[in-house]
Amino acid sequence: MPKIIVEVMPKADLLDPQGKAVKNALHRSGNAQNKDITAVRIGKRIELHFDRAVTDADLENARKVGESFLSNAVIEDVVAVTVEN
């Protein structure tokens, strides 16, 4: 199925409480390998599905709604908008 994938992350300089809680849980888990994980950050992957091939106009529109609605520029960044046809 053709789709556009929009990836949104919390801004790098903002505390990501979810990521912090997950990192702490990984460190507590007893798996020694996890100790080397220094940080976890959690963002969103949003898929926009189409029942036809994705066009350049779709991609441009996805970038636009990615900035205006799917993310909030005050707290988040759109880090990638990609097509999977």
Place this chain on the structure above:
Amino acid sequence: MKIGVVTFPGTLDDRDAQRAVRLAGATPVPLWHADADLKKVDAVVLPGGFSYGDYLRCGAIAAQAPVTQEIVRAAGKGLPVLGICNGFQVLVESHLLPGGLIRNEHQHFICRDQKLQVENIDTAWTNQFELGQEITIPLKNGEGGYIADEETLKRLEGENLITFRYLEVNPNGSMNNIAGLRNERGNVVGLMPHPEHAVEAGFGPDTNAAMRSGVDGLKFFTSVINSLVNA
């Protein structure tokens, strides 16, 4: 005097807000999220709750609702709008107020009677307070940490747009202790704490005088009535 109270799917405090409007002496008018119709109200309250389950971001989907689009349009013409808690989040997501609200710094939901300082009384919703007055109203949120970039913060401070600040305790890590904001015109005010839960003796925060006797929230609603009468 008719004051609209919006109900989105997931709104919780709409009936409390209606009650506050009634106790202040105005007539509450329920407004429905899907109707682009403000029913000729004189002011609007966006109440607290978890509109659309806080999906995507708190207030983000509500900001796109037909009723919100109408409110944004009317606010541009001077309609008084008060956003409480999730309503404040809707106001920042609709760009009626700047900045954003993120998860509390300590990662816990918080529920307490919160002391605030009134920082600005030149608004439709705060004109019955005294400048610098200390008030106590309930606060209950998980995502109430106010943030904005440095330039915005400087502007908020410089133009006296900060309307309420947290006193004694910063309960959620908000920058500059910001609890509430106004727009340039003063018709739009948003805050995280809940004035509608402190409007009737017996059901409000504790005071030195008696348990649950705090009614500091009522002045938000008498303020808007006053501003409409004198408009």
